[in-house]
Amino acid sequence: MTAATTLATPPAENTPLVSLRGIVKRFGDFVANDRIDLDIRRGETHALLGENGAGKSTLVKMLYGLLEPSEGAITWEGRPIRLTRPDDARALGVGMVFQHFSLFDNLTVAENIELVLPKEARRADLAQKIAAISQRYGMALEPDRPVWSLSAGERQRIEIARCLLQDPKLVILDEPTSVLTPQEAEKLFVTLDSLKAEGRALLYISHRLEEVKRLCDRATILRRGKVVGACDPRRESARSLAALMVGQEVAEVKAEGQAANGPERLVAKNLSMRSRETHGVALRDVALTVRGGEVLGVAGVAGNGQSELFAALSGETRADADEEVWIDGRPCGLSGVTARRLMNASFVPEERNGHAAAPDFSLSDNVVLSRHATGGLAKGGFIAAGAARAAAQRIVDTFDVRKSGDDPPARTLSGGNLQKFVVGREILRDPGVLVVNQPTWGVDAMAAATIRQAILDLAARGAAVLVISQDLDELFEISDRIAVIHDGALSARSTRGRRHARKSAC
Amino acid sequence: MNPDILQLVLFTIVTAATPLLIAAIGELVVERAGVLNLGVEGMMIVGAAVGFAAGYASNSILVGALAGMAAGMALSLLFALLVVGLATNQVASGLALTIFGLGVSGLAGAGFVGLKREAASHLFIPGLSDLPFVGKLIFGHDFFVYGGLGLTAAAWWFLTRTRAGLTLRAIGDNHVSAHSLGLPVRRYRVLAILFGGACAGLAGAYLSLAYTPFWTPGMTAGRGWIALALVVFSSWRPWRALAGALLFGGATTLQLHAQAAGGFRVPAQFMSALPYIVTILALIVLSVWDRRGTTAPAALGKPFVPDR
Numbered sequence: 001m002t003a004a005t006t007l008a009t010p011p012a013e014n015t016p017l018v019s020l021r022g023i024v025k026r027f028g029d030f031v032a033n034d035r036i037d038l039d040i041r042r043g044e045t046h047a048l049l050g051e052n053g054a055g056k057s058t059l060v061k062m063l064y065g066l067l068e069p070s071e072g073a074i075t076w077e078g079r080p081i082r083l084t085r086p087d088d089a090r091a092l093g094v095g096m097v098f099q100h101f102s103l104f105d106n107l108t109v110a111e112n113i114e115l116v117l118p119k120e121a122r123r124a125d126l127a128q129k130i131a132a133i134s135q136r137y138g139m140a141l142e143p144d145r146p147v148w149s150l151s152a153g154e155r156q157r158i159e160i161a162r163c164l165l166q167d168p169k170l171v172i173l174d175e176p177t178s179v180l181t182p183q184e185a186e187k188l189f190v191t192l193d194s195l196k197a198e199g200r201a202l203l204y205i206s207h208r209l210e211e212v213k214r215l216c217d218r219a220t221i222l223r224r225g226k227v228v229g230a231c232d233p234r235r236e237s238a239r240s241l242a243a244l245m246v247g248q249e250v251a252e253v254k255a256e257g258q259a260a261n262g263p264e265r266l267v268a269k270n271l272s273m274r275s276r277e278t279h280g281v282a283l284r285d286v287a288l289t290v291r292g293g294e295v296l297g298v299a300g301v302a303g304n305g306q307s308e309l310f311a312a313l314s315g316e317t318r319a320d321a322d323e324e325v326w327i328d329g330r331p332c333g334l335s336g337v338t339a340r341r342l343m344n345a346s347f348v349p350e351e352r353n354g355h356a357a358a359p360d361f362s363l364s365d366n367v368v369l370s371r372h373a374t375g376g377l378a379k380g381g382f383i384a385a386g387a388a389r390a391a392a393q394r395i396v397d398t399f400d401v402r403k404s405g406d407d408p409p410a411r412t413l414s415g416g417n418l419q420k421f422v423v424g425r426e427i428l429r430d431p432g433v434l435v436v437n438q439p440t441w442g443v444d445a446m447a448a449a450t451i452r453q454a455i456l457d458l459a460a461r462g463a464a465v466l467v468i469s470q471d472l473d474e475l476f477e478i479s480d481r482i483a484v485i486h487d488g489a490l491s492a493r494s495t496r497g498r499r500h501a502r503k504s505a506c
Numbered sequence: 507m508n509p510d511i512l513q514l515v516l517f518t519i520v521t522a523a524t525p526l527l528i529a530a531i532g533e534l535v536v537e538r539a540g541v542l543n544l545g546v547e548g549m550m551i552v553g554a555a556v557g558f559a560a561g562y563a564s565n566s567i568l569v570g571a572l573a574g575m576a577a578g579m580a581l582s583l584l585f586a587l588l589v590v591g592l593a594t595n596q597v598a599s600g601l602a603l604t605i606f607g608l609g610v611s612g613l614a615g616a617g618f619v620g621l622k623r624e625a626a627s628h629l630f631i632p633g634l635s636d637l638p639f640v641g642k643l644i645f646g647h648d649f650f651v652y653g654g655l656g657l658t659a660a661a662w663w664f665l666t667r668t669r670a671g672l673t674l675r676a677i678g679d680n681h682v683s684a685h686s687l688g689l690p691v692r693r694y695r696v697l698a699i700l701f702g703g704a705c706a707g708l709a710g711a712y713l714s715l716a717y718t719p720f721w722t723p724g725m726t727a728g729r730g731w732i733a734l735a736l737v738v739f740s741s742w743r744p745w746r747a748l749a750g751a752l753l754f755g756g757a758t759t760l761q762l763h764a765q766a767a768g769g770f771r772v773p774a775q776f777m778s779a780l781p782y783i784v785t786i787l788a789l790i791v792l793s794v795w796d797r798r799g800t801t802a803p804a805a806l807g808k809p810f811v812p813d814r
Contacts, residue, residue: 066686086688102683104676105804115676116687119669 015078017042017170017201018063018094023072025058032058034225035072040170045192045202047212047233050222051245051444056205057099059222060172063203064096065089090116095168097159099175099205103147105279109158110143116162133161137191148279152301153184160191171195172203177211179470181301189215207245209238223247246445262292265464266345266433267326271319271333273312281305281488283312288483288490290433290464295455297479298468298490305488306468307350310437313466314347315340327433338373346370346431348423350438350468352415356422359411363403364388366410367395367425374429391428399424399450416447423451427458434458437468452478509639515763517643520651521717523755525550525709527654529733530740530747531661532705537737538665539698540678540805544600545585546706547730548607549578553710555615558721561711562618567626571650571711577614578707579700581607586699590692593809604730615721626650626716650712655748657705662744674698678803681810691810706730728782735785739792741801750788757784 016039025033033055040046050056061067063074065083074081076092083089089096103112110126117126127143134141139157147155156176163171173192177185192215195202206212212219212233219233221244229244271286283305290296300306311317312325319325319333326332327343337347349355357366368388372378377388389407396403399420403413410418423439439455440448456478459465468485469475475482484491529546536543556577561570581603588599626648629635635645665671674694677684681691709729714721732754740746761777 065688086686090688098686102680102686104679104683106679107672107676111672111676114669114672115689 016040016075017077019075020059020063021073021075023059023062023074024070025055025062025067026070032225033062033069036222036225036227038220038227040201040203042169042201043196043199044218045196045204045216047216047219048203048205048222049207049209049212049219049233049241049245051207054222054245055225056222057174058225060096060174060203060205063089063170063172064094090166090168093167093169094172095163095166095170096172097156097163097174097176099178101155101159103155103158105148106146108144108146109141109150112147112158113143113162113165117165129165130161133164137164137194138187139191151184152179152303153181153187156180156184156188164195168200170201170203172205174205175207176204177206177208179302185211209233209241212241213238221245242445262294262462262464263329264289264326265292265328266290266313266435266466268313269324269326271312271324273308273317273319275305275308276311276317277307281308283308284487284489286312286488286490288466290466292432292462292464293459294481295459295465295467295479297475297482298466298485299472299475299482300470300485302470304486306437306470306485308488309485309490310347310349310435310468313435314349341370341374343433344374344431345433345435346426346429348426348434348436348439350441352418352422353411357410357418360409362392362407362409363396363413363421364392364407366421367391370425371429395421395424395428398428399454416443419443420447420450423454427454430461430463431458432463434463434465435468436465439467439469440471440474441469448474513639513643515759517646518759518762519752519755520643520647521755522758523751524651524654525712525717525729526733526736526754527748527751528650528657528712529706529709529730530736530751531654531657531744532702532709533733534737534740534742534744534747535661535665535674535705536698536702537806538678538742538803539674539695540681540803540808540810541589541695541699542596542600542807543582543585543589543603543699543702544597544734545581545603545607545730546702546733547726547728548604548611549581549703549706550607550710550713550730550733551611551724551726552581552607552614553578553707554714554725555611555618555710555721557707557711558623558714559614559618561715562621562623565623567715570715571708574711574715575704575707578703578705578710580703581610582699582703582706585703586696589809590695590699593811596807596809608724612723615723618721619723620720622720623715625719648716650708650716653708658744658748665744675803678805681805681808685810685812691812695810706733709733732781732785735789738802739788741792742803743801753788754781754784757781 018040020036020038023033023036024031036059048056048059058067062069062083065086065088068084074083081092110130113130114123114126130141130143133139139161141157141161147158156179176188180188192202204212204216216233219231220227221229223245233241268286268288271283273283275282281304286309288296298306298309312319315332315335315337318336322331322333324333327340327345330343332340332343353359358369361369364385365388368377368383371391375391377384377391392407395401401413401417401421401424403417413421419440423436426434436455439451443451452474455465455467467475467479529550533543533546553574557570557574560573561567564570585599585603588594589596628646628648631645635641665675673689677689677691677694685691710726713725718725736747736750736754739750758781761780764777765774
């Protein structure tokens with residue numbers, strides 16, 4: 001432990017458990033955290049709110065010793081401390097549940113937990129400790145299961161158990177519900193309530209306002225690396241909190257145009273397929289129909305076959321038989337991506353860097369990558385550079401993509417802007433069928449609204465759109481129907497989305 | 507077949523398997539830590555040259571073996587500096603290490619070509635080693651063979667039963683998670699690479715001190731590559747590496763005996779190629795059998811740059 005003790009005074013009752021003063025973190029020229037002050041008291045549940053990229057994760061990484069502040073001071077129970085390693089933070093009593101789990105897929109639950117215990121801990125006691133934790137907090141854990149076979153909720157329980165075994169005074173939870181089903185989230189809240197009852201402080205990072213209102217006593221709101229406000233979330237409305245986070249009102253998307261009764265444009269029948277991934281999910285007998293003018297939402301918890309479904313519909317993985325996938329009445333199960341694009345279909349995969357776009361290629365080259373066969377951008381084996389630049393410029397203008405330079409590499413765009421670009425690239429082709437996976441994942445609210453509106457406008461022009469998303473609110477906002485994917489199977493009965501309900505109400 | 511001849515054949519299978527086993531166990535530990543070191547052949551041949559030179563000069567097998575290990579480690583340290591320190595591409599660095607090792611070995615062994623020394627002495631336990639049929643096979647090897655078996659057991663115990671082994675496996679599975687938990691990713695990787703270098707050097711020293719007790723350039727003859735294939739064949743499990751080494755040792759021995767017997771109508775060149783053909787076949791069979799490669803350490807070959 002490198003915590004330097006300069007004041008030997010015992011912590012008074014009203015001293016905060018931890019306070020941050022003037023914390024600045026720079027990455028090169030970029031200021032991720034700008035003079036942040038934050039106090040966390042004993043036994044309180046404190047929310048850290050903010051959009052993606054507001055600097056929440058950077059801030060808590062400094063509290064956990066993963067990053068060191070460029071400027072500023074941290075005090076723990078009144079004593080100034082310096083955290084250089086996670087070990088320092090753990091020794092003080094800081095535990096962290098990561099947003100992206102720091103788990104090892106090929107190790108068992110017990111092995112994953114053992115890794116964070118002190119080295120002298122005996123392996124024989126481990127099973128007993130795990131059993132005690134699961135009993136006390138009502139979390140079911142199976143010590144001998146390999147992690148890859150577990151659901152997201154079960155994985156998170158390992159993270160939490162790992163953290164609790166060290167008896168922390170402060171538990172940091174980074175977007176804990178972003179990967180959970182509503183039922184799993186409810187179980188998590190019960191566990192968190194019992195942690196609160198034991199007098200542990202919780203620092204709860206989220207952009208889900210309803211949860212924050214349910215759980216937290218105080219909230220600190222970050223925007224672009226700065227503290228822009230503090231409040232009691234129970235007294236605020238979700239709308240006022242959102243306005244604080246974003247800094248302006250977010251426009252609601254509007255659905256208009258024809259009803260969803262066009263011809264069947266995208267059809268899958270008896271679609272079964274093994275996954276290409278090591279621990280992926282196989283598709284089982286998927287059947288779906290999307291009509292022209294319709295948006296079909298596919299909901300479900302991450303890792304239930306979404307990426308496999310996308311690969312099967314886009315042609316990245318070919319089906320076993322031609323008749324398993326149909327576009328505009330023609331079978332195409334055995335066709336590849338380009339053949340399906342020539343049938344006037346478009347696809348936007350989930351990962352924008354490296355899948356939807358080549359990070360080191362310029363924007364115009366990225367346009368050529370997806371339109372080389374359909375857009376007349378390649379002639380006789382040569383790239384029509386002028387046409388490609390014009391096409392890129394049109395996307396940039398239409399979707400208000402903010403970029404530096406004339407035709408910069410894709411990786412220099414921020415997440416939201418690159419996402420607008422890759423979605424725009426496909427939508428401006430005016431496809432008859434659009435399949436998009438996680439259209440607004442990790443995108444700020446303004447860009448998300450733009451993308452959703454563009455998807456609705458495309459459907460209004462008669463296209464069939466299939467949106468795979470884990471954001472239920474998003475699906476309710478833009479879908480006519482919602483189907484749920486679970487363990488590679490798509491629910492046969494589709495729920496009606498809010499869009500439809502709202503329209504029929506007026 | 508005469509039991510004595512059968513014993514002789516089995517005996518030579520074990521000796522042919524030993525260098526493959528020792529090198530494979532070293533590489534197995536390296537790969538379990540998530541590092542792919544394709545320089546096994548280079549480290550092995552340097553171990554052979556330096557091991558023979560030191561053994562000849564000191565007239566001690568032990569000094570020769572230790573010098574071979576040290577030479578392998580020195581070469582692997584270079585590799586560690588490149589791939590762990592500078593996060594260079596592991597495939598390219600490993601290939602460069604092999605080419606470099608082949609060159610260095612020629613230089614180090616230049617004054618020793620054509621010299622001969624006595625092979626490593628074999629175990630002899632009165633009574634036991636004289637047992638018919640199995641005596642020499644079980645109790646009559648040199649210490650490299652027993653060392654290789656001990657190494658296999660030790661690697662298995664380390665990987666499955668110790669905390670450090672668990673940490674190493676975790677780092678090989680996901681170095682980002684390991685780093686965020688505060689596990690020393692780079693320190694473990696450097697130590698694993700050094701261990702792999704020592705094993706490859708020892709395997710090389712075995713070739714020039716015990717297997718064929720003289721030095722000749724290029725004498726590893728692709729055994730480093732077979733050891734690499736063995737690691738995949740073993741699905742990164744030490745005991746399976748032993749089984750694989752015996753299989754490949756068998757293929758090597760079979761072609762020697764077949765050529766010596768001379769009764770076969772198969773060209774000698776084909777027989778010499780047999781171990782390499784077995785390697786390719788084994789890899790094909792494995793990849794068909796286990797298409798998704800579930801057993802490979804997930805972080806294998808990926809460079810790691812800590813985020814600060």
